[in-house]
Amino acid sequence: MIRTRLAFSPYVAIAIAAAAVAAVPVLSPDRYLLKVLVYVGVNVIVIAGLALLFGHAGQISMGHAAFVGIGAYTSAYCVGHVGLPWLVGALAGTALAAAGGLVLALPALRLRGHYLAMATLGFNEIMYVAFREARGITGGGDGLGGISYPEVAGLSIDSPVGVYLLVWGVALVVLLLVANILRSRPGRAMRALHATENGALACGIDTVGLKIRTFALSAGLAGLAGALYAHSVGFISPGTFGLDQSVIYVAIVVVGGAGSLAGPVLAAIALTLLPYADALIPGLGKDAVALLQDWEADIYGIAMIAVVILAPAGIGGLLTRLRIGRAGEAHV
Amino acid sequence: MSLLAVRGLTRRFGGLTAVDDVSFDVHEGSIKAVIGPNGAGKSTLFNLITGFDPPDAGSVRFDGREITGQRADRIVRSGLARTFQNTELFEELSALENVRIAADLGVRAGFVRSALRVGLTAGERESVEQARRLLRLAGIAEFAQARASDMPHGTRRLLEIARALATTPRVMLLDEPAAGLNGAETRTLIDALYRIRDAGVTLVVVEHDMGLVMEIAEEILVLDRGAKIAEGPPLLIQKDTAVIEAYLGEECADVGC
Numbered sequence: 239m240i241r242t243r244l245a246f247s248p249y250v251a252i253a254i255a256a257a258a259v260a261a262v263p264v265l266s267p268d269r270y271l272l273k274v275l276v277y278v279g280v281n282v283i284v285i286a287g288l289a290l291l292f293g294h295a296g297q298i299s300m301g302h303a304a305f306v307g308i309g310a311y312t313s314a315y316c317v318g319h320v321g322l323p324w325l326v327g328a329l330a331g332t333a334l335a336a337a338g339g340l341v342l343a344l345p346a347l348r349l350r351g352h353y354l355a356m357a358t359l360g361f362n363e364i365m366y367v368a369f370r371e372a373r374g375i376t377g378g379g380d381g382l383g384g385i386s387y388p389e390v391a392g393l394s395i396d397s398p399v400g401v402y403l404l405v406w407g408v409a410l411v412v413l414l415l416v417a418n419i420l421r422s423r424p425g426r427a428m429r430a431l432h433a434t435e436n437g438a439l440a441c442g443i444d445t446v447g448l449k450i451r452t453f454a455l456s457a458g459l460a461g462l463a464g465a466l467y468a469h470s471v472g473f474i475s476p477g478t479f480g481l482d483q484s485v486i487y488v489a490i491v492v493v494g495g496a497g498s499l500a501g502p503v504l505a506a507i508a509l510t511l512l513p514y515a516d517a518l519i520p521g522l523g524k525d526a527v528a529l530l531q532d533w534e535a536d537i538y539g540i541a542m543i544a545v546v547i548l549a550p551a552g553i554g555g556l557l558t559r560l561r562i563g564r565a566g567e568a569h570v
Numbered sequence: 571m572s573l574l575a576v577r578g579l580t581r582r583f584g585g586l587t588a589v590d591d592v593s594f595d596v597h598e599g600s601i602k603a604v605i606g607p608n609g610a611g612k613s614t615l616f617n618l619i620t621g622f623d624p625p626d627a628g629s630v631r632f633d634g635r636e637i638t639g640q641r642a643d644r645i646v647r648s649g650l651a652r653t654f655q656n657t658e659l660f661e662e663l664s665a666l667e668n669v670r671i672a673a674d675l676g677v678r679a680g681f682v683r684s685a686l687r688v689g690l691t692a693g694e695r696e697s698v699e700q701a702r703r704l705l706r707l708a709g710i711a712e713f714a715q716a717r718a719s720d721m722p723h724g725t726r727r728l729l730e731i732a733r734a735l736a737t738t739p740r741v742m743l744l745d746e747p748a749a750g751l752n753g754a755e756t757r758t759l760i761d762a763l764y765r766i767r768d769a770g771v772t773l774v775v776v777e778h779d780m781g782l783v784m785e786i787a788e789e790i791l792v793l794d795r796g797a798k799i800a801e802g803p804p805l806l807i808q809k810d811t812a813v814i815e816a817y818l819g820e821e822c823a824d825v826g827c
Binding site: 433438442455 | 622641642643644646647651652653654658659660661662663667670671672674675677679680681683684685686687690694733734736737
């Protein structure tokens with residue numbers, strides 16, 4: 239049987255994406271657009287981690303915004319209060335979020351589906367309260383301002399273009415590493431676990447270890463995204479890391495499609511850009527933007543319902559049908 | 571020496587003793603059948619041996635090592651594979667991917683090595699080759715690219731056997747491999763089972779198809795209401811009064827048929 243092998247090597251896909259990322263500031267160095275694209279890049283990192291955990295391994299997390307928060311506050315505190323370099327702060331934020339992922343993996347070893355969703359949702363609520371009440375570290379409900387710009391090798395990255403390139407550089411590296419994991423043994427084990435846990439066990443897959451590692455990695459990526467966000471934007475408050483944001487992350491992965499990486503990433507880009515449509519379309523009126531922002535949650539909801547009814551495999555499924563190939567699925 | 575030694579294995583569900591003090595041995599290179607009426611505890615016995623369900627009492631020794639109560643995946647990795655009465659395939663994936671996931675056991679690739687893709691290609695190529703070879707051994711090579719959910723029932727059972735084989739087991743426990751198969755498919759299955767046995771894999775088969783059992787089994791273990799009521803070669807089991815009683819019911823035994 240002859241099969242068309244159109245499956246993109248992730249390296250090709252990442253190279254194309256890198257060219258696109260580099261082209262944006264050249265074509266339009268607009269500050270507002272770059273700022274919006276920083277949000278998009280941060281969300282792409284979070285979604286890469288959640289696509290791994292939820293989209294591939296089938297373990298739902300309604301608490302990913304909390305991990306973003308852990309990364310953001312930890313990094314801001316390490317740099318602002320302790321005086322550590324930004325790189326160390328970002329790594330600490332990533333590590334602490336990954337540790338939080340380990341904690342959340344414990345219920346995942348016993349719970350499935352709705353029950354795991356409830357447990358992770360509870361985790362997000364607990365962390366939300368912690369962010370609000372631990373005023374000495376987080377600044378409480380008023381938020382934490384004046385967070386310094388990222389700094390690499392003594393150089394402060396304080397220009398909009400610099401921050402944009404940093405966030406997207408990290409995002410592309412993350413995407414490449416995640417795509418590689420997905421097309422290797424751990425990725426296949428995740429898809430097996432998702433399909434049937436008994437079947438995975440019968441293949442000798444250490445499902446306990448796999449869940450723990452996947453939760454930790456996914457949470458760590460969310461923490462990394464948080465660290466980038468805090469220092470790019472300069473201000474964080476608990477509202478950014480609430481349950482509603484976690485729900486949005488899950489919605490993005492659903493719209494993007496389970497078992498796909500490219501789908502959720504495209505969904506993350508599209509849905510994050512939605513409320514900032516005026517950054518892309520300069521002529522767009524203020525009323526139209528306000529309307530989009532007011533209806534943001536509704537549009538997400540409608541997109542999710544439409545996908546579940548019309549294209550259960552999401553954007554990723556549509557890509558596969560167009561024979562563009564699925565990230566992580568090695569065509570052998 | 572027996573490769574698999576089961577001693578006093580017991581499992582209770584509330585007031586019901588599903589498996590009641592069952593002991594038996596499986597010798598290397600043999601085919602053993604486990605039979606018994608519905609609800610005799612055959613599948614539960616398999617679950618206890620393979621770590622999918624914890625026993626309340628008793629022990630399982632595999633190749634001289636105690637494996638009682640170990641996690642299922644670890645038991646598989648130690649060389650004791652199984653299939654399920656209701657197939658547990660990865661439905662969305664191709665037949666080849668199904669088998670490859672089990673063949674992955676031979677690939678050393680954690681998260682870090684996988685993320686960086688350091689030196690994985692040779693091992694992966696090998697596991698894909700292994701998967702193709704096993705599909706051929708099971709006689710379903712033409713379904714390699716088919717989605718598991720799209721495959722005919724009989725070939726799905728063979729696919730699960732190929733997947734279990736990919737873990738390179740020394741003993742394989744098959745739970746009703748012929749259930750729902752037609753005559754021709756059963757014939758294919760029997761041929762595959764002989765090839766597998768000849769490749770050096772010891773087989774334990776739970777099966778209702780008596781034709782298959784009497785043809786392939788060197789020894790038969792008979793369970794009734796959780797307890798072992800007979801064990802021996804097919805010809806003796808066929809004449810065993812306790813077995814006839816269990817299968818035909820006590821009324822029949824009263825009138826002496």
